[in-house]
Amino acid sequence: MKRLPIHLMFGAATLCCAGVAGYYAVRLQHIGQSNREVAAIGTQPRAQWSKSELESNDPAVRLAQAVALARAGQHAEAGKLYYDLSRAASSSEAGRLALYDLANMYLREAAGDDAQGPVRSPPMLETAKARYREVLRVDAGNWDARYNLERALRLAPEAQDTADDTKDVKEQHNINVRGAAPEELP
Template identity: 85%
Template sequence: MKRLPIHLMFGAATLCCAAVAGYNAVRLLHVAGANREIAAISTQPPSQWSKTAANQQDPAVRLAQAVALARAGQHAEAGKLYYDLGRLAQSSETGRIALYDLANMYLREAAGDDAQGPVRSPPMLESAKARYREVLRLDPGDWDARYNLERALRLAPEAQDTADDEKDIKEQHNINVRGAAPEELP
């Protein structure tokens, strides 16, 4: 009778270990499948992607699709995927990476091939700035986003505060003093 509780505890511990091992095996299979899809996406054109990759709900695979589309020059489709993934930014690292990549794509489109010349698309540049700021709100320590925001601000500086302009405004008051004619006071 003294052995029964020990055997039951050993059996329960064995079941717990088996459950953890089973869960990790399923996760490993899922990750291996996602890695196969990502490898296929990075080596094949979008027309040859498998139907499972097109319908994939895994954020990492969708991010790989967006990166491949952006490299292929299909910015509208890539932007849609980045934007959808960016909505997950509050809860996942993949969402923050998608926001950062979306901002980089906007910055490349706005600045053109050489980031030294005039800005080709100011609205795209403003969108890039907004996305970099959103990334920095989520992760203030992201130095890559800080650097790229600074780069975007150098391409198109933002207007300074109007506090300096308010100091230049003269205020005129009508002051009536007995026995004096009304005139402008300094």
């Protein structure tokens, strides 16, 4: 009689372990399928993507689709996928990556190929800045987004408030110099 409770506890623990192992086996199979779809998207043109790849709800597969479209120069379709993914899975890693990639795509379109000359599209650059700020609101430790926001700000600095400028000028005029009357200062 003393062995029965021990055997029951061992049986329950075995069933729990078997359930966890089964869950991870199914999850591993799903991840393997997603990896195969992502690899196929990266190596094939869009016309050859399978129906399962086109209709996938897996965020990693949709992100790979958006990256492939952006590389192919289909920015409108890639932007839509990035935007949808960033809204649907905003708290996930794929959503944050989609938002960052969307901002990068806008920055590349606005700055052009050389990124040294004049900005080709100021509204696109402002959109990129807004997306980088959104990335930083979600993930403040994203140093790549910080760097790219700084780069976008260097391409097109934002106008500062004029009230602050006049305040600074007034402070400069209120400087007292020993041995000089205030009227003598410029």
